[in-house]
Every structure is written in structure tokens, then in C-alpha cells.
Amino acid sequence: MTVSLTWWHLALLALPALINLWGIWHAFTHAFASSTERMGWVVACVFLPVIGGLAHLLFGLRRAGHRL
Numbered sequence: 001m002t003v004s005l006t007w008w009h010l011a012l013l014a015l016p017a018l019i020n021l022w023g024i025w026h027a028f029t030h031a032f033a034s035s036t037e038r039m040g041w042v043v044a045c046v047f048l049p050v051i052g053g054l055a056h057l058l059f060g061l062r063r064a065g066h067r068l
Contacts, residue, residue, distance in 0.1 A: 016050045023056035031065035 027041040041060050044052035 016053065019053035019057065020045045020049050023053045030067055032063060
């Protein structure tokens with residue numbers, strides 16, 4: 001049995017990973033109220049892959065300050 005993946009299947013598989021990678025990058029490159037909060041976002045994105053990345057998109061962007 002072979003599985004044939006089209007481009008949109010691959011895009012759907014890559015989307016959660018891209019959101020998490022972006023969340024980690026954003027948390028490292030922007031200022032937050034404390035370093036603990038920053039590391040909390042990184043930990044959430046790493047250990048709660050889809051939920052952590054989406055939570056960072058919904059809540060972390062508003063809490064982030066200027067770019068470092």
C-alpha cells in the first residue's frame with residue numbers, strides 16, 4: 001500500500017510545526033515583562049506543540065513588547 005501526498009497534504013502537515021517554530025523565534029526575539037514569562041512561552045511551544053503555538057499567537061503577541 002502506497003500513500004500519495006499532494007502539496008496541500010504536506011502544507012497541512014507542516015503548518016503546526018511552522019506555527020511552533022515561529023512562536024519560539026518570536027518569544028526569543030521580543031521583550032516580555034519578565035524572562036520567566038518569555039521562557040514560559042518557549043516551554044509551551046516546545047512541550048505543547050499545537051496548543052502552545054496557537055496560544056502564543058492568540059495571547060503572546062499582545063503581551064510581547066519591542067523587538068530585542
